[in-house]
Amino acid sequence: MTERGAVLLDRPERPGRPGHPLPQGAGRLPAGLLRTARPRQWVKNVLVAAAPAAAGELDSRHNLAQLLVVFTLFTAAASAVYLVNDARDAAADRAHPVKCRRPVAAGEVPAAVAYAVGALLAVLAVTGAAALCNTMTGALLTAYLSMQLAYCVWLKHVLVVDMAVVTTGFLLRAMIGGVALGIPLSRWFLITTGFGALFMVAAKRYSEAVQLADGGGATRALLTEYTTGYLRFVWQLAAGVAVLGYCLWALETGGCPASAPCAGGSLLPWRQLSVIAFILAVLRYAVFADRGTAGEPEDVVLRDRPLAVIGLVWAAMYACAVAGL
Known part of the structure; x- marks a missing residue:
């Protein structure tokens, strides 16, 4: 082999060329x-x-x-x-x-x-x-x-x-x-949102505590200081206050947002009727909370079809209230 050929063979190859993949950590x-x-x-x-x-x-x-x-x-x-x-x-x-x-x-x-x-x-x-x-x-x-x-x-x-x-x-x-x-x-909006969030957070903690009790391993150190009974009490209390807050909110302005076109009246009290869908959504989510499978709230909301349908019905009712239908 010629000296020139040896030089060509010894030349370092550039990573990323065909047959020469990037280093393992690159990208x-x-x-x-x-x-x-x-x-x-x-x-x-x-x-x-x-x-x-x-x-x-x-x-x-x-x-x-x-x-x-x-x-x-x-x-x-x-x-x-x-x-x-x-x-x-x-x-x-x-x-x-x-x-x-x-x-x-x-x-x-x-x-x-x-x-x-x-x-x-x-x-x-x-x-x-x-x-x-x-x-x-x-x-x-x-x-x-x-x-x-x-x-x-x-x-x-x-x-x-x-x-x-x-x-x-x-x-x-x-x-x-x-x-x-x-x-x-609205104060009722803040109460409903706040306690609705506490409901989901406490349900998540409860699910993690149930898994810990079943030998699933703790995902956070503080879980060992909670009891499942206490966490169940918290998510049930929060769910009740959230439902109450939503009901008071729905009744506050006669069924429609004050700034919405339906302030002049609509065929049906859609905002009050949306209470039904809201309560059904809470009850459906509570099924997963009670089973101890609400550890990932986004998975429950996105993957449970009945809950998704209830959410769409609620959104449609509230949209009708806003539109004054």
Whole structure:
């Protein structure tokens, strides 16, 4: 073989060419960051449209565009919390049979990178909310980030307070859309949303506690300090208050949102009739809570067809109320 041929053979090959795949870790960082941001959890942020929908304010392109901005900003803030949480808990997650597959715990995403990206997303979310919406929207996002970061560091180890913080996170989601659009928030709306969120949070804790009692292993250390009886009491109490709050809300304005076209009257009291669908939805979700299978609320909501049908019926009834049909 000639010297020139030897030089050609010894020349290092560039990765990524046909027959020469990329290094094993190449390209994993962006995908790992995305998985750490929990895309499956983003469905929760649809709650930002709750207050505008309840007030019948989804009938303009401007409002819809503003809600899309709010959804994006809240998703960025929630993703920032997930990144920081996983970076902080990486060592503990490696010892967990399921959480060890999280990108930070598995070594796909360095903890320092997760912290940096989380901080960047948090800053962008708050400044973007203040610039693109209003100061109060930025303040609510700041409050959400502060509470959730405190939860990651300390509050998730405090009995009862841990559920209150998670519940407040859902309530802030429901409030922020109305605040961004300048829509007054009904006290009954806040009560229904808050206790509805507590119902789902307590049902999730109850399901985890049931699995722990069955030998499934604890997913959070604080679960050992709760009893299943106490958690059952909390989700049943929360469900009752949420139903009561919704009934009072439905009756408050004669069956229609004050700002909606149906304020002049409609053929049927659709808003009051929607109470039936709301109660059926709570009863259907309570089936999973009672079985101890409501550990992932988004899975229950998205995968249970009867619950989805009930939700669509409720939405149709409320839409009829808003439209004055």
